[in-house]
Amino acid sequence: MIFFTKIINLSLSALLLLSLSTLSYAQESITITNAWIADAPPNSTMYAGYLTIKNNNNNAIKLLTVTSPQFQNIEIHKSQIINNIAKMIKQHGLFIEANSKAQFSPGGLHLMMLVPKNTLQLDNKINLVLQFQNNITVSVIAKVQKRLSK
Ligand SMILES: [Cu+2]
Numbered sequence: 001m002i003f004f005t006k007i008i009n010l011s012l013s014a015l016l017l018l019s020l021s022t023l024s025y026a027q028e029s030i031t032i033t034n035a036w037i038a039d040a041p042p043n044s045t046m047y048a049g050y051l052t053i054k055n056n057n058n059n060a061i062k063l064l065t066v067t068s069p070q071f072q073n074i075e076i077h078k079s080q081i082i083n084n085i086a087k088m089i090k091q092h093g094l095f096i097e098a099n100s101k102a103q104f105s106p107g108g109l110h111l112m113m114l115v116p117k118n119t120l121q122l123d124n125k126i127n128l129v130l131q132f133q134n135n136i137t138v139s140v141i142a143k144v145q146k147r148l149s150k
Contacts (some may be wrong), residue, residue, distance in 0.1 A: 029056040030132065035142035037126055038106070042119050049074070049111035049128070049142055054101040063094040063102075064132040070126050072115035079107050088112065106147070120144045 035051035055061045066074045076091040094109070096102045104110050109130075124144040127146070131137055 007069065018130075019036075030054065030061065030130075030136065031056065031140050032138060032140045033131065035128065035140045036112065036145045037120065037142050038123055039120070039144055040146045044119070045115055046111040047071075047116065047120060048106070049113050049126075050104040050109075051111070051140065052101055052103045053096055053130070055096040056099065058095050058098050060095055061136070063096065063130060064091075064133060065131045066111055067129045067131070068113065068126055070117050070120075071113045072117075074114065074128075075112040076109070077112045078109050104117070122146065 014123055020139075031054045033052045033054070035049070037047050037049045040047050053063065056113075063076070066076065068074060076094055077088040078091055079088050088110075090112075094102060102109065122144055125141045126144065128140050129137060129141050130140065
């Protein structure tokens with residue numbers, strides 16, 4: 001019985017290796033830069049986060065979710081002006097075309113970070129986990145910074 005289990009295990013891992021090597025996407029082919037979170041008054045239940053995601057693949061990728069151990073929930077929002085009123089529209093995932101980037105910035109795409117476990121302080125480093133399609137996970141550290149006044 002042990003013998004059979006071993007054979008099954010071996011073939012399973014061989015299969016796994018095979019499928020990994022044939023994947024056309026890789027974690028390294030997604031680069032994340034300029035990750036930061038805008039400082040907010042004490043006891044805020046909502047923070048805005050920004051980053052730039054570069055897709056170096058020759059195929060489009062889709063960001064599915066963003067999570068952080070320090071927040072209860074994170075949504076992907078896009079600010080848009082509709083009839084002269086600024087609105088935030090929740091995005092259900094985000095496509096990033098081949099060899100291009102998605103730039104989150106104030107007034108546009110942002111991470112709506114809800115219910116922090118603690119009030120964030122300037123220079124705090126917050127861990128973000130980005131889950132993409134095809135089982136690609138990328139972690140990044142976002143620093144809490146003052147919002148630049150325009
Ligand atoms: Cu928002």
